[in-house]
Amino acid sequence: MRHGKYPFIIGFLVVPLALYLVFVVGAYLQMFQLSFTDWSGFGGYHYIGFDNFGKLWDDPVFWIALRHNVYILIAMPIVTIAIALFFAFLLNVGGKSKGGVTQGVWGSKVYRIIFFFPQLLALAIVAVIFGRVFGSDRSGMLNGLFPDSWSPWLFLADERWALVCIAVVLIWQQIGFYVVLFSAGMGSISQDIYEAAALDGATKVTLFFRITLPLLWDTLQVAWVYLGIAAFDLFALVNIMSVNKGGPNNATQVLSYQIYLNAFQNSQAGYASAIGVVLFFLTLTFAALTLRVTRRDAVA
Amino acid sequence: MAAAGHDDGVVTVGRSRIGTIFANTGGILFALVMIFPVYWVLNTALKPRDEVMSFKPYFIPAHPTLDNFTSAIKAENFLSGLVNGLAITAMAVTAALVIGFLAALAIARFNFYGRRAIIMIILCVQLVPLLALLIPLFLMLQGWHLTNSLVGVALVYLVLLLPYTVWTLRGFIAGIPKELDEAAMIDGCTRAQVFWRIILPLTGPGLVATAVYGFIQAWNEFIIINTLNSPDKQNLMAWLLQNQTERGTAWGPLMAGAIITSLPVVIFFLSIQRNIATGLTAGAVKG
Numbered sequence: 394m395r396h397g398k399y400p401f402i403i404g405f406l407v408v409p410l411a412l413y414l415v416f417v418v419g420a421y422l423q424m425f426q427l428s429f430t431d432w433s434g435f436g437g438y439h440y441i442g443f444d445n446f447g448k449l450w451d452d453p454v455f456w457i458a459l460r461h462n463v464y465i466l467i468a469m470p471i472v473t474i475a476i477a478l479f480f481a482f483l484l485n486v487g488g489k490s491k492g493g494v495t496q497g498v499w500g501s502k503v504y505r506i507i508f509f510f511p512q513l514l515a516l517a518i519v520a521v522i523f524g525r526v527f528g529s530d531r532s533g534m535l536n537g538l539f540p541d542s543w544s545p546w547l548f549l550a551d552e553r554w555a556l557v558c559i560a561v562v563l564i565w566q567q568i569g570f571y572v573v574l575f576s577a578g579m580g581s582i583s584q585d586i587y588e589a590a591a592l593d594g595a596t597k598v599t600l601f602f603r604i605t606l607p608l609l610w611d612t613l614q615v616a617w618v619y620l621g622i623a624a625f626d627l628f629a630l631v632n633i634m635s636v637n638k639g640g641p642n643n644a645t646q647v648l649s650y651q652i653y654l655n656a657f658q659n660s661q662a663g664y665a666s667a668i669g670v671v672l673f674f675l676t677l678t679f680a681a682l683t684l685r686v687t688r689r690d691a692v693a
Numbered sequence: 694m695a696a697a698g699h700d701d702g703v704v705t706v707g708r709s710r711i712g713t714i715f716a717n718t719g720g721i722l723f724a725l726v727m728i729f730p731v732y733w734v735l736n737t738a739l740k741p742r743d744e745v746m747s748f749k750p751y752f753i754p755a756h757p758t759l760d761n762f763t764s765a766i767k768a769e770n771f772l773s774g775l776v777n778g779l780a781i782t783a784m785a786v787t788a789a790l791v792i793g794f795l796a797a798l799a800i801a802r803f804n805f806y807g808r809r810a811i812i813m814i815i816l817c818v819q820l821v822p823l824l825a826l827l828i829p830l831f832l833m834l835q836g837w838h839l840t841n842s843l844v845g846v847a848l849v850y851l852v853l854l855l856p857y858t859v860w861t862l863r864g865f866i867a868g869i870p871k872e873l874d875e876a877a878m879i880d881g882c883t884r885a886q887v888f889w890r891i892i893l894p895l896t897g898p899g900l901v902a903t904a905v906y907g908f909i910q911a912w913n914e915f916i917i918i919n920t921l922n923s924p925d926k927q928n929l930m931a932w933l934l935q936n937q938t939e940r941g942t943a944w945g946p947l948m949a950g951a952i953i954t955s956l957p958v959v960i961f962f963l964s965i966q967r968n969i970a971t972g973l974t975a976g977a978v979k980g
Contacts, residue, residue, distance in 0.1 A: 406811065408792050409855055521937055633934060673825055
């Protein structure tokens with residue numbers, strides 16, 4: 394058995410590793426290289442040391458974009474996880490218990506499909522749909538539901554609410570995945586534990602906080618990392634939904650969109666690469682911190 | 694408690710009936726919020742133009758029409774978008790399944806030097822913010838004359854799909870008891886026969902779930918293809934966005950277009966709904 398396993402392994406792994414080296418490692422190296430140049434996106438370039446990063450430090454739009462990323466990084470995962478946990482619990486153990494087996498609420502199969510549905514739609518389609526939902530005149534879906542006496546809400550065209558609207562769309566789209574993810578996690582918790590606790594007179598709330606939550610911790614951690622990464626991205630929604638390129642008045646500006654604008658519209662590919670480098674380190678730091686901070690000893 | 698009265702075998706937990714009513718109402722309300730935009734899309738796509746733009750909301754089209762669908766299909770680049778999207782998706786998903794399956798097999802079945810490092814690499818690729826790589830990827834493909842080509846885009850999608858594919862399939866293969874392999878080999882099977890006769894058939898559902906998830910990802914992508922290719926070499930997602938900016942307020946055809954472009958994914962999903970939910974989350978839970 395021992396002999397002859399390495400040819401197998403090498404043969405199986407050589408293609409994916411080569412692809413990874415060329416397309417991911419190679420691409421990152423090139424991005425780092427470009428971040429030290431004044432390349433416009435066309436023709437030649439010169440190395441200019443850390444000038445791009447100095448310019449970044451003094452760029453107010455960069456800081457606005459970073460602040461928005463951080464807002465969403467804090468708010469979006471909390472809201473998404475809270476709602477998803479609540480519904481996953483409802484779907485799995487919210488209903489009556491029959492013969493000692495706790496069940497989900499009535500119709501939980503239908504809910505599962507409904508919650509999961511938005512996950513199937515491309516962000517492009519989601520963004521287009523919500524452009525209609527948030528339409529700023531009376532023909533918009535939400536404004537159409539309000540009484541005639543109200544003046545129409547501006548939603549995405551309102552500086553104060555534009556970013557909230559985008560966060561709402563993101564939550565709407567992602568929640569189904571986390572309901573399913575947490576449901577799967579809850580499904581692997583032994584029924585005996587619930588049964589024992591229920592016999593001891595535990596309420597649903599107690600069951601949730603004392604049993605479900607601690608036993609689901611690893612899954613929550615994974616969810617937090619995924620959501621955090623989504624919070625650093627945001628490009629698709631901002632690109633399609635925002636009024637006036639990350640507006641109004643930079644109200645929806647985020648880092649990934651700054652990369653895009655600088656690289657493909659302002660012909661500052663070197664500068665855009667510098668933002669990319671910052672985004673790279675931010676994402677890695679976030680993932681490492683999350684995994685470290687939330688790590689704890691296994692619960693019995 | 695109250696609800697336990699009418700059925701002997703029932704252990705009712707907590708606040709019983711009131712709690713159940715509360716839970717059900719909450720569930721239904723939230724489900725309505727979740728589904729309402731989708732209903733509104735269908736509604737808009739079936740309305741004639743004057744009803745779409747009307748300030749009075751029509752919850753059901755007064756004069757339902759399929760005009761929006763025909764005008765979407767007849768729009769420029771629709772057919773090429775459909776064909777391109779299918780071709781790119783087929784290439785990327787097939788390649789990802791073959792390459793990913795073998796890699797998953799190596800990781801799940803063999804213990805070797807560097808195995809942990811490879812698992813870390815797979816997980817790290819998923820953390821990469823895609824947009825940061827757009828500039829270098831564009832340059833790389835340009836150097837190989839693969840911009841404005843379906844193969845170039847398929848190659849990038851393959852790289853994006855691989856980590857998930859390997860990770861999920863690893864979970865499925867690890868679920869097959871190793872004793873099965875060993876028993877077959879004692880009976881005289883070669884490694885290749887073990888692969889064809891045992892591992893491949895038993896991973897069937899996993900392969901289907903992974904393929905569908907890959908299909909959804911590749912079909913729905915539009916940022917990369919929009920950057921690399923010109924409109925006649927793009928997919929339906931990019932086509933949809935193109936239409937949005939060009940037509941401004943032609944919401945009816947736009948919504949019809951949105952329905953048509955998401956149809957393949959929805960059909961796929963509904964046909965194997967159970968499998969994909971497990972497949973999607975397998976990697977994350979077993980991780």
